Amino acid sequence: MLGLIGKKIGMTRIYETEGKAIPCTVVELGPCVVSQVKTIENDGYEAVQLGYGDVKEKSVSSSMLGHFKKANSTPKRKLVEFRSFDKSVSLGDTLSAADIFADGDMIDVIGTSIGKGFQGVVKRHGFAGVGGQTHGQHNRARHPGSIGSCSFPSRVFKGIRMAGRLGNARVTVQNLKVLRVLADKNLVIISGSLPGSKNSYVILEK
């Protein structure tokens, strides 16, 4: 598995030759720095740690500063580990979008979805609400209805879907197509939408 860290820029559209408009997302991808190469001897497993996004030196702890110094790089904001990286890289290497991705690749994208706050069951779990406005019903249109039986079992089962916090969670979107890789600008155009707001970090995996 190969991957890179990027930043969601926003959405636009591209027209196919037949006139079909494809909604697509622009992602600033890399350049990422190989900040650590983990090996079985040292760490017990194999992985490649990549860093992306510049951050001021004063806002990084001295221990992390040392970590980046080892890789001969400036401090990075986001560090992500990739297991079984199918490309031989060494410490301090810089990976850009064109090194990993090409036009037409199918990829998975991981991001953090937009936080929606405390939401009811209709929005959060797709419940249908409690029927219509008639038959004496007047004040519980978007309620969950019954959450269990009566004297047996005398409790609510675990895992019953209820209202609560929605969004702001790690979301993976699978099988998205890379429409274009703009190597000189470190940008990638991906068909479809990605989780998260603009300027949020996304991980692209191949």
Added chain:
Amino acid sequence: MQSFFKRAKSLVMSLEIIKGILDAEYAEKRNSIPVFGAGDTINVHVKIKEGNKERIQVYQGVVIQRRNPNSMGESFTVRKTSNGIGVERIFPLLSPTVDKIEVVRRGKVRRARIFYLREAKGKAARIKEKRS
């Protein structure tokens, strides 16, 4: 407050990045399109695919609005009366199916979206020609 401006700035920057990457690609197409707006009568040459054959059909009508200017999703609505029935078609401006646009007549209207044309009948449905 500072973070608000920071955020606004970064969002504007991302808009510019998006505009920058595809503008060059579609610049030729955009430059080939004449200036037109609401009230103008235009001919839209539409590519139509039937099986393997491709032909061009001309759709003539009055532009009643242009939407999302200067973006990839820019579109315009053309209205005509066909056998007494009002027909409106929406075309994406940069779509490859829109082969050519010709301006037939410049209309003098006072607003950017002339939806009143839908209800207007007879004399009220006329648009004066713009004198230049």
